[in-house]
Amino acid sequence: MSTLDVTVATIGRAHGLRGEVALILRTDQPEERLQNGTAFDVVVAGRPRTLTVGRIRRQQDRWYLSFDEVADRTDAEALRGVDLVIAVDAEQEADEDPEAWYPSQLKGLVVRHVDGRELGTVMGVEHYPAQDLLVVRTLDRRRVQLPLVEQLVPEVDLEAGVVIADPPGGLFDSLPEDEQGPEPETSAPSTRTKG
Template sequence: MLLTVAVIGAPHGLRGEVRLDLRTDDPERRLAVGNVLETEPADAGPLTVTRARTAPDGATFVIFDEARDRTAAEALRGVRLVVESDEDEGDDDEGWYPHELVGLRAVHVDGRELGTVAALEHLPAQDVLVVTEPDGGEARVPFVAELVPDVDPGAGTVTLDPPRGIFAGDPAEWEDEGEDEEAGTDEGAGTRA
């Protein structure tokens, strides 16, 4: 499976430097000088990193050996830098595209329906799943393994383990209800299967 390392953004300056929209948790390894990265579309690459830097505002900029001027850098705008997944890869979510996730049913780890995935937002710190709840509200769940333990396009589902407060019909409320029931009399304790 191909994982997206970054999406190439606007050129910066005249010498081919471009800004990257990072999608990896390990930019130092993925964008090390000398690394050769495949691209989508494939005919835009492969691209060899000759310089990488992080600006004071956290933005990442690179120069590729194959694009040494602003015109060549502008032609790369929107190109995805991709790598084959490997055993060391920690987050499967790097490989998901918005079109693969939008429309999937969002279910809680206990099986309760939470809504439908409406979008995948790419924020500076991490990607975020936008889920439309049954009442029409929106919830945003950071797309990390701890909160999104399973994505199964074949089953049409994404499984979530959200913290308290993210959803209006918060699973935390369900847990509290369960605790109240368990804290009730002994008569109720024996009725559950």
């Protein structure tokens, strides 16, 4: 069985005094992936740690949860920004939605412009509140962040190993090597007055 790593959520702010945290969801199946007793192996401040879901609650459209191993606000604050990742059966996921893909599947794919030019290679996906960004290593070794929206990334073809991009003008253009900023202006020598 082949597995995929799926980021379920990113831990947000501590909420209250007893170790509860807000979640930034990264899955469209939170009810299935976040259940009491689900354990996540994470790294916090360079140390491996297991977090077991203890209590889940929803308030309006926000998700909050407590972990069995987290007892207070200080410990909860230390978890901020940690991704909760689980391994899922790749074949079962593909059967459920053949058009879907996961960020872990994109890493290493070739990024091509809609006109066929190669732009670079996918390094990963960064998650932000407004939208996710596709991180691309360009052919000249620069790091470019491309918003992962349908208008700019119209196609992801996992079988062909390619991401088709239609980036805004200039995003992938490299700067000339001799361009180091504006030239200093030349002017008439200034006169100094003694004080």
